[in-house]
Amino acid sequence: xxxxxxxxxxxxxxxxxxxxxxxxxxxxxxxxxxxxxxxxxxxxxxxxxxxxxxxxxxxxxxxxxxxxxxxxxxxxxxxxxxxxxxxxxxxxxxxxxxxxxxxxxxxxxxxxxxxxxxxxxxxxxxxxxxxxxxxxxxxxxxxxxxxxxxxxxxxxxxxxxxxxxxxxxxxxxxxxxxxxxxxxxxxxxxxxxxxxxxxxxxxxxxxxxxxxxxxxxxxxxxxxxxxxxxxxxxxxxxxxxxxxxxxxxxxxxxxxxxxxxxxxxxxxxxxxxxxxxxxxxxxxxxxxxxxxxxxxxxxxxxxxxxxxxxxxxxxxxxxxxxxxxxxxxxxxxxxxxxxxxxxxxxxxxxxxxxxxxxxxxxxxxxxxxxxxxxxxxxxxxxxxxxxxxxxxxxxxxxxxxxxxxx
Numbered sequence: 001x002x003x004x005x006x007x008x009x010x011x012x013x014x015x016x017x018x019x020x021x022x023x024x025x026x027x028x029x030x031x032x033x034x035x036x037x038x039x040x041x042x043x044x045x046x047x048x049x050x051x052x053x054x055x056x057x058x059x060x061x062x063x064x065x066x067x068x069x070x071x072x073x074x075x076x077x078x079x080x081x082x083x084x085x086x087x088x089x090x091x092x093x094x095x096x097x098x099x100x101x102x103x104x105x106x107x108x109x110x111x112x113x114x115x116x117x118x119x120x121x122x123x124x125x126x127x128x129x130x131x132x133x134x135x136x137x138x139x140x141x142x143x144x145x146x147x148x149x150x151x152x153x154x155x156x157x158x159x160x161x162x163x164x165x166x167x168x169x170x171x172x173x174x175x176x177x178x179x180x181x182x183x184x185x186x187x188x189x190x191x192x193x194x195x196x197x198x199x200x201x202x203x204x205x206x207x208x209x210x211x212x213x214x215x216x217x218x219x220x221x222x223x224x225x226x227x228x229x230x231x232x233x234x235x236x237x238x239x240x241x242x243x244x245x246x247x248x249x250x251x252x253x254x255x256x257x258x259x260x261x262x263x264x265x266x267x268x269x270x271x272x273x274x275x276x277x278x279x280x281x282x283x284x285x286x287x288x289x290x291x292x293x294x295x296x297x298x299x300x301x302x303x304x305x306x307x308x309x310x311x312x313x314x315x316x317x318x319x320x321x322x323x324x325x326x327x328x329x330x331x332x333x334x335x336x337x338x339x340x341x342x343x344x345x346x347x348x349x350x351x352x353x354x355x356x357x358x359x360x361x362x363x364x365x366x367x368x369x370x371x372x373x374x375x376x377x378x379x380x381x382x383x384x385x386x387x388x389x390x391x392x393x394x395x396x397x398x399x400x401x402x403x404x405x406x
Contacts, residue, residue, distance in 0.1 A: 006112055006115065007059075009051070009108050009112050012104060013104075016041065016104040019097060034093055038096070041104060042073050044100075044101075045073055045077070046073025046076065047062065047073075049107055051108070051111040052111050052192065055115050076100060080096055080103070099242070103242070103243070110189065148191075148251055151244065155248060157176070177237050181213065181217050186213030186216065187209035190209055191251045191264055195264055213240075220236050306336055307337060307397065308332070310399065312331070312368065317400065318403075321375040321406070322405070322406055324374065328371065329383075330369065333369070334365075338363055340363065343396075344388040346384075346388070347384070348384050375405045381403045385401075
């Protein structure tokens with residue numbers, strides 16, 4: 001048997017990985033380059049999604065559907081844009097390119113597995129008995145689709161819970177979040193690859209689903225680790241929920257092509273998911289109502305929305321220095337305010353200003369500010385690090401160090 005055609009998939013996979021690298025570590029920080037990368041990933045994402053929906057088609061057949069190709073590209077771009085817009089990240093052009101690239105990588109790998117299975121299935125069908133009229137009539141029944149609808153709604157609910165205030169100010173999103181990290185994305189990915197009941201044993205399906213979910217979580221976390229956001233649980237959950245939403249829709253599309261008796265269906269799991277979905281909806285509505293109507297305490301601040309301001313690599317608050325030596329201290333600012341903030345930093349020793357600068361940080365962005373100075377005459381002095389949140393002229397946060405100069 002000849003191998004499934006995969007040159008197009010390899011091309012888009014390699015292209016997506018290159019775009020992830022360029023976007024994550026900013027090899028070329030240029031707007032024109034960003035536009036080129038966006039156009040490439042816009043086309044790649046639409047192609048990868050249509051390839052998942054039609055794994056039986058090669059590149060020639062897929063390119064004959066230009067309108068659907070364009071619609072799917074727009075769909076993915078708009079979906080990711082809306083989620084980024086209403087998340088704590090904000091809609092940033094490079095973030096959009098990065099998420100689309102990650103989505104394309106996952107979809108391309110999925111398509112490769114589907115094409116391989118499709119070629120094997122064609123050989124088996126040559127020796128299989130023809131489908132009877134009674135079997136063909138069962139194509140229109142629902143069999144196995146209700147739980148996919150529940151997972152689709154649960155994925156949407158996960159996205160809403162993580163990005164929409166006041167829900168994202170509570171621990172509510174942690175409840176379904178555990179399932180998204182450990183089970184749901186992997187289960188849906190396997191449902192796309194093996195949509196028939198007899199493709200895998202139940203225990204084997206559940207074990208592989210847990211492993212696949214953890215692998216997806218690790219890959220997403222590793223990617224975020226090389227960006228300015230660093231690894232944050234809520235960001236990982238947003239990406240996993242987006243993947244799960246896409247996987248649910250693709251699985252529904254694929255299962256509608258199968259006879260109902262062949263579709264993946266686990267009655268006990270369907271009941272559990274339905275109950276869990278109802279509980280999540282009730283908890284979400286209840287928590288949102290409570291958070292909106294409860295009185296706010298006077299003078300309280302939200303610990304989840306603040307700015308981290310600290311001195312890197314300093315234990316305690318005393319420095320022992322030698323007179324005349326050159327020294328370097330690094331101040332670190334991490335914006336976790338939920339929006340872009342304009343800061344001003346002032347570093348001084350008595351009336352001598354060592355550093356003064358204005359900085360704008362996006363939400364979850366981190367910056368390290370080096371301060372170089374030469375230790376003066378022997379004695380004790382205090383070095384002050386003062387952070388302002390503009391336009392206020394009152395110090396927002398301060399950090400002081402005592403210098404013992406010998």
